[in-house]
Amino acid sequence: MFKRVAIVGATGAVGEEFEAVLRNRKFAASDYVLLASARSAGKSVHWIDRERTIRELGPDSFAGCDLAFFSAGGSISKQFAPLAVKAGAVVVDNSSAFRMDENVPLVVPEVNPEAIRTHKGIIANPNCSTIILNVALWPLHRVNRAVRVVVSTYQAASGAGAKALAELESQTRAVLAGHAAKPEVFPVPCAFNVFSHNSAVGPDGYNVEETKMILETRKIFGDARIAIAPTCMRVPVKRAHTESVSIEFEKAMSPAEARAILEKSPGVKIVDEPSANRFPTPLEASGKDDVLVGRIRADQSISGGRGLQFICTGDQLLKGAALNAVQIAELLR
Amino acid sequence: MFKRVAIVGATGAVGEEFEAVLRNRKFAASDYVLLASARSAGKSVHWIDRERTIRELGPDSFAGCDLAFFSAGGSISKQFAPLAVKAGAVVVDNSSAFRMDENVPLVVPEVNPEAIRTHKGIIANPNCSTIILNVALWPLHRVNRAVRVVVSTYQAASGAGAKALAELESQTRAVLAGHAAKPEVFPVPCAFNVFSHNSAVGPDGYNVEETKMILETRKIFGDARIAIAPTCMRVPVKRAHTESVSIEFEKAMSPAEARAILEKSPGVKIVDEPSANRFPTPLEASGKDDVLVGRIRADQSISGGRGLQFICTGDQLLKGAALNAVQIAELLR
Secondary structure: OEEEEEEEOOOOHHHHHHHHHHHHOOOOEEEEEEEEOOOOOOOEEEEOOEEEEOEEOOOOOOOOOOEEEEOOOHHHHHHHHHHHHHOOOEEEEOOOOOOOOOOOOEOOOOOOHHHHHHOOOEEEOOOHHHHHHHHHHHHHHOOOOEEEEEEEEEEOHHHHOHHHHHHHHHHHHHHHOOOOOOOOOOOOOOOOOOEEOOOOEOOOOOEHHHHHHHHHHHHHHOOOOOEEEEEOEEOOOOOOEEEEEEEEEOOOOOHHHHHHHHHOOOOEEEOOEHHHOEOOOHHHHOOOOOEEEEEEEEOOOOHHHOEEEEEEEEOOOHHHHHHHHHHHHHHHO | OEEEEEEEOOOOHHHHHHHHHHHHOOOOEEEEEEEEOOOOOOOEEEEOOEEEEOEEOOOOOOOOOOEEEEOOOHHHHHHHHHHHHHOOOEEEEOOOOOOOOOOOOEOOOOOOHHHHHHOOOEEEOOOHHHHHHHHHHHHHHOOOOEEEEEEEEEEOHHHHOHHHHHHHHHHHHHHHOOOOOOOOOOOOOOOOOOEEOOOOEOOOOOEHHHHHHHHHHHHHHOOOOOEEEEEOEEOOOOOOEEEEEEEEEOOOOOHHHHHHHHHOOOOEEEOOEHHHOEOOOHHHHOOOOOEEEEEEEEOOOOHHHOEEEEEEEEOOOHHHHHHHHHHHHHHHO
């Protein structure tokens, strides 16, 4: 039982998901302190069992806290997570601030729960696309090493925050009424459109989201050699990220073998009915804890039966963010 | 100059595109005969320069025709294309009926224009996703053989016809009004959703659309060995298909070299401004003749500089259908 749990970014899109996840899982905490920017301070929100007042995040916010969930962006985490640790809390950080810090474990509980033992106060929650890929890929990788993975994503608007989701809805209304889409949050229209992920593109041509998938997967799997070729794209979907995955394994793996492994894997649900054309969709994955996996088939472009393809879909606000963070905290008890 | 050009399926989604393409390109034809099912017969439509009456397709429809564009599905093509040939017409067939027939050339004019010389009356127009991939891939493949291609598609609703496009719009309105999406044309809701392509899935796990991409590309490239691993998906986009492509070449190819080749390639337009996050989108490709290519970058997961990734987008009703067919006919003159 945690005594006092701080929620940093309680009013954001992921903050709201935290409330639902903590409530649904009957998370063992005696008290919560809800923290946000000055703009939200003083507001009252229903949290778990009663109304609570949002307080302004400050250096003294963490007195008496033994756990803190951070979900308010990298700069807030960098500034305040060390203060929370100093006050005696373990920090589970949802931002990218500490993910690649070698002193900070980066954890997907279904993959590397043992890594949390090495924490020095901060545990990092991986990027949403990375978590969804890793939950589906790890059970196969652990029995037959994945040498190379090509992955293309179909990422939901809400992955860019509540304003992005609102933009998708308002733009879609405008287009249906015959007006032009006016992009404000995203660099291009998102209604009825597909576009390269809205993160900065580096000199190597990969955007930040893609680089996260490469580097974070290597750290979580403890496999510095796994080769990943990602393409991250946004689609006009409200919630849940979909990924098209092609894997080259070290040894042969049949679709039946992969399916049997994935059926027994925690956090995975198989949705794979070819005769009915029923496969994972973001609509079905929305609000669900599991990563849906389907279209499991041999990749005929790879010799020796070493190729496998599938699609997977997961709720990026739940398993891709709040749920994974709460699962990490549950490992701490 | 063609004397009399038959349009089979004049009232369908692709039929309307034919009218615009023929008009815009000032296609050299003295007369047109517009053919459709009994349901549409008698209707009047504006075609090129004047109103014309739709006639019911029948065995005697092709008298005096020296060219016929077929775009009314595979069974109509199988039944009537041989009759059109017998009447003296060259058939450019947009269906899948004859594509893999070894006596029928399968042509993308930017790739294998010489193949039309072998025709025996019928020339097949490839699948839309195949054409878009081939226009972007061929200029690279011809100078440095692509050994293996992994491609994931983001295909527009209108690729499944006018009713599918209408379903996307009506479902989207319903969802925005708080109602449930009722799928009728597609097997699952298409509004704010992503789903595996709505074609039948074979025993090998590939759907028909994916199998087309594999087999048709091999035939068009004249390369029976090129290995292709496709995943075909639908996205809530009205028009134009997007593809995420990862290529393993025989020899090294830098992004700068690929870009220089593609800049000079017919039918290709580079849209690749990383600093502005401006890359190809289906919205920009809609109504355009060119296939847009961008996000050209090294695939770091392949050794020796032999890996390249890009995204490409093309209007599947234009270059993916009507435009490619008209370009084939232009080669016949």
